[in-house]
Amino acid sequence: MIHKKRRHEDNDYLEPIFGTKAEGQILPNYRLAQQPIEPRIAHQLVKDELLDEGSARQNLATFCQTFMEPEAIDLMANTLEKNAIDKSEYPQVTELENRCVNMIADLWHANDSEDYLGTSTIGSSEACMLAGMAMKFAWRNRVQKLGLDSTKKKPNLVISSGYQVCWEKFGVYWDVELREVPIEQAEMTLNLKSVMDYVDEYTIGIVGILGITYTGKYDDIEQLNNLVEQYNQTTDYKVFIHVDGASGGLFTPFVDPELIWDFRLNNVVSINTSGHKYGLVYPGVGWVIWRGKKYLPEELIFEVSYLGGTMPTMAINFSHSASHIIGQYYNFLRFGFEGYQAIHQKTRLVAKFLGKKLTTFGDFDVINDGNDLPVICYSLKKDKNIHWTLYDLSDRLRMKGWQVPTYPLPKNMDDVLVQRIVVREDFGMNLAHDFIKDLQSALNELNQAHILFHDDDGLQSYGFTH
Ligand SMILES: *Cc1c(COP(=O)(O)O)cnc(C)c1O
Numbered sequence: 001m002i003h004k005k006r007r008h009e010d011n012d013y014l015e016p017i018f019g020t021k022a023e024g025q026i027l028p029n030y031r032l033a034q035q036p037i038e039p040r041i042a043h044q045l046v047k048d049e050l051l052d053e054g055s056a057r058q059n060l061a062t063f064c065q066t067f068m069e070p071e072a073i074d075l076m077a078n079t080l081e082k083n084a085i086d087k088s089e090y091p092q093v094t095e096l097e098n099r100c101v102n103m104i105a106d107l108w109h110a111n112d113s114e115d116y117l118g119t120s121t122i123g124s125s126e127a128c129m130l131a132g133m134a135m136k137f138a139w140r141n142r143v144q145k146l147g148l149d150s151t152k153k154k155p156n157l158v159i160s161s162g163y164q165v166c167w168e169k170f171g172v173y174w175d176v177e178l179r180e181v182p183i184e185q186a187e188m189t190l191n192l193k194s195v196m197d198y199v200d201e202y203t204i205g206i207v208g209i210l211g212i213t214y215t216g217k218y219d220d221i222e223q224l225n226n227l228v229e230q231y232n233q234t235t236d237y238k239v240f241i242h243v244d245g246a247s248g249g250l251f252t253p254f255v256d257p258e259l260i261w262d263f264r265l266n267n268v269v270s271i272n273t274s275g276h277k278y279g280l281v282y283p284g285v286g287w288v289i290w291r292g293k294k295y296l297p298e299e300l301i302f303e304v305s306y307l308g309g310t311m312p313t314m315a316i317n318f319s320h321s322a323s324h325i326i327g328q329y330y331n332f333l334r335f336g337f338e339g340y341q342a343i344h345q346k347t348r349l350v351a352k353f354l355g356k357k358l359t360t361f362g363d364f365d366v367i368n369d370g371n372d373l374p375v376i377c378y379s380l381k382k383d384k385n386i387h388w389t390l391y392d393l394s395d396r397l398r399m400k401g402w403q404v405p406t407y408p409l410p411k412n413m414d415d416v417l418v419q420r421i422v423v424r425e426d427f428g429m430n431l432a433h434d435f436i437k438d439l440q441s442a443l444n445e446l447n448q449a450h451i452l453f454h455d456d457d458g459l460q461s462y463g464f465t466h
Helices: 008-014 039-049 070-077 091-107 124-145 165-173 221-233 323-361 390-398 429-448
Strands: 117-121 156-160 177-181 203-209 241-244 268-274 286-290 302-306 309-313 364-369 375-380 406-408 417-422
Touching: 070 323, 091 117, 091 286, 091 323, 117 124, 117 323, 124 165, 124 203, 124 241, 124 268, 124 286, 156 165, 165 177, 203 221, 221 241, 323 364, 323 375, 323 429, 390 406, 390 417, 390 429
Parallel strands: 156 177, 156 203, 203 241, 241 268
Antiparallel strands: 117 286, 268 286, 302 309, 364 375, 375 417, 406 417
16 A cells, blocks of 8 residues: 655645634634635635525515526526626627517517617616616707706606615716605505696606515506606607516516506606516616617717627626626526416416415405515504514514515505515415415414513514515
């Protein structure tokens, strides 16, 4: 037998991770450590840091995708180095992005003859910034031609108070007044009786939301379009609609094909969606499409070099990995229309099942039983003498790993505390049964045990509302 002295590094690798010096040593968190450590130990340490974050699949707060197929993950992991903005170096990525834009435009009934155009983004927030700026620039060009002093007053954007925070950012970042139409108890979506009262010559556009984040309900975009049509007949200062379809844009076309909310409506000029919500891609991709060049002023378009020539781009970010675009293309190719339809129909079925169960518990007023977006939103019944709050219920559920957020409704209805469950592709019927079992025991514990530490039920913000 040959005796061979092991080299120092090999020795290190034979040490069990939790026996190494580096693992046992306290490393600085907020400045670089002086010395490098082995990759396997660094890997373990980082993994350990993330240990107590809870399981994404049990996070019923988020609309964002928490599951992708191994084949998709493999493609994405192996394309991380591709820079989405580098159109000449990665022309094929550009081609896949263009295919996705065309597929989505087709789903939303964009018309070839109007020269629709669109782009990928990092998510709906970036998409909404781009769409909002296009509305602002297009508005300014329109009203200046009509002789209005566009600088005299701050331009405004009309939206229901159930908007997602990205619109508040849009208002602040680009100096546009957000005119909030308060949501009412009766419909809990954009109030069609009053929405047009908020519109004037300084209105850059109206946003309809296909799936209000708070409740999962759809704004009635078709009716809104009718109102806008009537309004536009009476004035030279036309207004148009942007649809924030962050959640619904890649859900509704598959499960509610008869619902008319998209480019079939004359006054809908742009639509955004999050590829990472019901587009079924991990967080990092969104889309925005304009029905025609007319609605995307040229000043906002920048040319980048592409295959010896140039191509138009519009984005706030510059460099980022193309892997999410590739993940989106994989899903489109892999599932096709019927695949998406089957997945989303099943998701709605699970949502309906949960909605029905929650109604039978008797403690809740169900605001959305999974009918629009596959979201269940409910408040505690007022008239019953219940000593715990929805915050307590969130805490009890958290003990079983479920993250279910509790929060007040937006302005005007903010005395109503709700809890919301977002059903996603990877929350199947079996998990739903497990969840109901855990919910039932949480309710029993709250109703029967003396485990409450407070006797006021004041409203506070808590958990996630995205
Ligand atoms: C989630 C959401 C957004 C923001 O989308 P991101 O993709 O997370 O940036 C905007 N609007 C609505 C209605 C949403 O639900």
